[in-house]
Amino acid sequence: MDFDTITAIATALGEASISVVRVSGPSAAQVCERIVRTKSGKSVHFEGDRKVIYGQVVHPASSDVIDEGLILWMPGPHSYTAEDVVELQVHGGVQLVQNVLEAVLAAGARMAEPGEFTKRAFLNGRIDLSQAEAVMDLIRAKTDFAGKVALQQVKGRFRDEIRAMRKELIALQAHVEVTIDYPEHDVEDVACRQVLETGASLLQRIDKLIASANVGRILRDGIATAIVGRPNVGKSSLLNAMLRSDRAIVTDIPGTTRDVLEEYVNVHGIPLKLVDTAGIRETEDIVERIGVDKSRQSIEDAELVLVVLDGSVPPTAEDDAMIEDTKAVRRIFVVNKVDKGIDPAFETWLSNYSAAAVVQISAKEEMYITELENNIARVIQADVSIERDSTYMTNARQKNLLEVARTDLINAMDAADAGATLDLIAVALQSTYEELGLVIGEETGEDLLDEIFSRFCLGK
Ligand SMILES: Nc1nc2c(ncn2[C@@H]2O[C@H](COP(=O)(O)OP(=O)(O)OP(=O)(O)O)[C@@H](O)[C@H]2O)c(=O)[nH]1
Ligand SMILES: [Mg+2]
Structure with missing residues (x-):
């Protein structure tokens, strides 16, 4: 995918020993070469492997030295966004870090939207949607335990469970589709029984995830x-x-x-x-x-x-x-x-x-x-009733989608139970599969993505 180069202050604004300005995108190297010098004022090239430079940040027009600090070069795909990333670790004064940001903008980067770095990580395939949302929950986590739950999600626990369920659904659907092509009565019965059996176990797993949403909400709010x-x-x-x-x-x-x-x-x-x-x-x-x-x-x-x-x-x-x-x-x-x-x-x-x-x-x-x-x-x-190891959903969007998936699955099972046509069952299974995909962003429209990522804080 084609992206421009974005920048933002990644740390909280305020007095601190350091602040980080993050730059990400295909021209991160060129942009930063315009504003980074070695300690003795020589120009710097960002290429090859990751490296750390102790150098100066200068304004691209005036060449005035703004600050000095550590500059991290992290070429894609081994970076937070999977793109070329430069992080400027400068002193933490409120005005100072703003000046550094302005220098980066003057050198050709665009101001990032809230959550845009994480959005890129997602769009570049480095993390899935539930992980991306968990990053946001992690930032907002109010206790250690809530933080740990969010961290588990960042690590993809929730995604793994959804993926496992989708895999079973695909197998089930394949079974049904094959039977549609070879319609013999007893085979149809077998397919319907299979839908009821696998459906019941999937329903239980979905219910468990939905029940965890309340705990998730408490942990978050x-x-x-x-x-x-x-x-x-x-x-x-x-x-x-x-x-x-x-x-x-x-x-x-x-x-x-x-x-x-x-x-x-x-x-x-x-x-x-x-x-x-x-x-x-x-x-x-x-x-x-x-x-x-x-x-x-x-x-x-x-x-x-x-x-x-x-x-x-x-x-x-x-x-x-x-x-x-x-x-x-x-x-x-x-x-x-x-x-x-x-x-x-x-x-x-x-x-x-x-x-x-x-x-x-x-x-x-x-x-x-x-x-x-x-x-x-x-x-x-x-x-x-916190089971310290289970998977928690901390997010209302995910909960709503799971509820829709649940309804679709029940429709498929009801159809199988009533001996409806296999096509009808296949359609309901397909919807269930798609809804579950939406939870982890595997079939998500652009609007929804924008909506989700705009809730992030700037610099993430
Ligand atoms: N001896 C004693 N005094 C207390 C205790 N708790 C509060 N006080 C005193 O009671 C007074 C009122 O305390 P606050 O905490 O302001 O009471 P409040 O309920 O918030 O009062 P309002 O905001 O006016 O409704 C203060 O002088 C406190 O020092 C206690 O455990 N023991
Ligand atoms: Mg009071």
């Missing part, structure tokens, strides 16, 4: 966990204790938190999206009231609610309201401020209500946070 309670019970203190950092403002003034604050924590390898909210109470303050509305909304959106209660004082009417507001959702009662002792009236009151777990902690002293995490893990374990 985290379990939405709302921290709610009346003002001043220690919600923000709990967020900070779980994050092990002073993320949220904590004061002894009720109504401190007004906006919704989201942060990710890793609980036993499962990402939680913790949402700290405004304390729920009746208030005249307009800003606080908006916060309270958002707080109520977050209860509705949550998959798990941590109801924070101040156990050191008798309960208030606002606590009663909290208990009522959360009774329909999965909740854990977090009894805070145990460092001050538990109030007997509070204890009696709480015993009237039920939750998935009740944990006593001190957010301020960071006591029993591990116990709370253990309980959270236990409560959500059911959602993510």
Whole structure:
């Protein structure tokens, strides 16, 4: 395929010791020869095997030295994109790396679209579509485990399973097609039985992959966990204790938190999206009231609610309201401020209500946070019965395609069961085969590709 030469900053923008500007395409060498010099200012030729040069980056028009650093030459096909690639590892200043990028553009490269490097790797046949998407999930992975799952996909586990299923489908279809050409009754029966038998086993495998999609989603997006309670019970203190950092403002003034604050924590390898909210109470303050509305909304959106209660004082009417507001959702009662002792009236009151777990902690002293995490893990374990070795689908597009494939397969089996014509069965099998191909990008139209790759970040 014919491509132009593209470039982008491949690292995150910000102060760092190095930043990488990536250049890929057939004229990567010529482009970079215009802007790279040796340390002593001599010109450089990018040819032959991979190499690393310590040199200068200059502007192609003015020849002004912009920076110096390591320049990596990686000729295709042994590079990320399978094309000729030059990576300029320069100092990490925000302006500096922009200047380097501008020099590369001035030397003749085009600014890459988001995900275009990975798209090329795909179009050049180095990785399949599920691997390409997994690269994106890897970039976004929020915990080690989620990262590992994405990495497995990069390595092609998911693709291997789909390919194996497609192979069986092709064999099955061939069997059916052959029978169409030699139509004898008993042979037709055998073919139909085969469709039912192989179909049933394939259906199971597809179902397993579909079921994994929910786990995949959790690994990618985290379990939405709302921290709610009346003002001043220690919600923000709990967020900070779980994050092990002073993320949220904590004061002894009720109504401190007004906006919704989201942060990710890793609980036993499962990402939680913790949402700290405004304390729920009746208030005249307009800003606080908006916060309270958002707080109520977050209860509705949550998959798990941590109801924070101040156990050191008798309960208030606002606590009663909290208990009522959360009774329909999965909740854990977090009894805070145990460092001050538990109030007997509070204890009696709480015993009237039920939750998935009740944990006593001190957010301020960071006591029993591990116990709370253990309980959270236990409560959500059911959602993510994680088999550490299975194949996970982390992607809604793949899930939808698998569902279509599933329907087609069931159509083929129903047709076989009802003794329909073999042509009808063959068509349904063919659709199943094609849908599965779409999952890993083996029969994918250009539009869909653009759509998928445009969701990548720049420089990948
Ligand atoms: N003794 C004690 N004090 C705590 C504990 N947790 C929080 N506090 C104190 O309670 C006060 C309120 O804490 P916050 O974390 O701001 O409470 P909040 O629920 O976020 O309050 P709003 O944002 O106003 O709704 C602060 O003075 C905290 O230091 C605890 O475990 N023990
Ligand atoms: Mg707060």
